[in-house]
Amino acid sequence: MKKVLTIAGSDCSGGAGIQADIKTMTAHKVYAMSVITALTAQNTTGVYGVLDAGADFVGQQMDCVFKDIFPDAVKIGMVSNIETIQMIAAKLKEYNAKNIVVDPVMVSTSGCALMQPDAMDTLISVLLPMGDIITPNIPEAEKLCGFEIKNVDDMKKAAEVIGRNLSGSVLIKGGHLTETADDLLYHDGEFMWYRGERVNNPNTHGTGCTLSSAIASNLALGYDMKTSVQNAKNYITGALKDGLDLGEGSGPLNHCFNL
Numbered sequence: 001m002k003k004v005l006t007i008a009g010s011d012c013s014g015g016a017g018i019q020a021d022i023k024t025m026t027a028h029k030v031y032a033m034s035v036i037t038a039l040t041a042q043n044t045t046g047v048y049g050v051l052d053a054g055a056d057f058v059g060q061q062m063d064c065v066f067k068d069i070f071p072d073a074v075k076i077g078m079v080s081n082i083e084t085i086q087m088i089a090a091k092l093k094e095y096n097a098k099n100i101v102v103d104p105v106m107v108s109t110s111g112c113a114l115m116q117p118d119a120m121d122t123l124i125s126v127l128l129p130m131g132d133i134i135t136p137n138i139p140e141a142e143k144l145c146g147f148e149i150k151n152v153d154d155m156k157k158a159a160e161v162i163g164r165n166l167s168g169s170v171l172i173k174g175g176h177l178t179e180t181a182d183d184l185l186y187h188d189g190e191f192m193w194y195r196g197e198r199v200n201n202p203n204t205h206g207t208g209c210t211l212s213s214a215i216a217s218n219l220a221l222g223y224d225m226k227t228s229v230q231n232a233k234n235y236i237t238g239a240l241k242d243g244l245d246l247g248e249g250s251g252p253l254n255h256c257f258n259l
């Protein structure tokens with residue numbers, strides 16, 4: 001049994017964060033574990049409260065996981081403050097964690113800040129370089145590259161600029177930009193497009209969490225980076241096609257493979 005760890009925030013409404021990650025990992029038939037960085041009080045309409053777990057307690061959770069059931073891959077999502085980012089990076093190094101997927105979560109689909117603004121520099125200099133792949137969406141990629149991304153050429157420029165100081169790959173998700181939901185992977189100095197079929201579904205709460213967890217699950221299962229991204233892209237497209245429609249706002253996904 002392959003094991004995957006998510007380090008992220010809890011979404012009590014089950015659509016994003018830890019809950020989306022565990023559902024996605026379980027659907028991929030890997031064993032899911034979770035280190036919770038923060039509790040959020042949120043639903044499909046917004047984020048109404050955040051309670052940080054604190055860096056020390058995040059470190060303690062990571063010790064418990066890594067000393068007992070070593071994960072084959074690690075996905076990192078919402079980390080709201082500098083101390084917790086530093087703690088996560090230190091522990092990943094200490095345990096020599098493998099197959100690290102960093103989803104640089106900054107703002108929720110519903111428009112609420114999930115990272116403190118002063119944590120941006122630490123995220124960029126300390127956590128992103130640890131990723132075997134990082135998965136920014138368009139607004140996150142704009143923050144990381146420092147210019148506006150208006151078209152697919154800008155996506156390529158941004159991927160190059162963001163990837164310049166990283167040894168890992170960069171996947172810029174096109175959900176917020178391209179007509180067809182195409183994502184761009186910058187991997188080993190090469191570009192690769194993942195053409196997506198745009199699904200007419202406004203319920204996209206947790207799509208980024210789901211995609212990054214699907215990538216981590218595929219890496220844990222032994223697929224290479226390009227195949228892992230393709231499999232994850234197929235999974236997210238399938239999830240959106242299910243057409244689940246829950247809640248008053250942008251609803252969640254809940255995808256199982258056909259068994």
Ligand SMILES: Nc1ncnc2c1ncn2[C@@H]1O[C@H](COP(=O)(O)OP(=O)(O)O)[C@@H](O)[C@H]1O
Pocket residue numbers: 136137138173174175176180181182183196197198199200201204206207208209211233236237240
């Ligand atoms: N309407 C859609 N139809 C198909 N794929 C989508 C749609 N919206 C988003 N995606 C895909 O979902 C994944 C998450 O993308 P995105 O919404 O850009 O990220 P985030 O959830 O981090 O904001 C990407 O693979 C993106 O292409």
Ligand SMILES: Cc1ncc(COP(=O)(O)O)c(N)n1
Pocket residue numbers: 008009010011016017018040077078105107108109110114204205206207208209
């Ligand atoms: C705990 C947590 N982590 C991540 C997201 C981002 O997900 P989305 O961009 O789909 O709102 C979220 N809303 N909540």
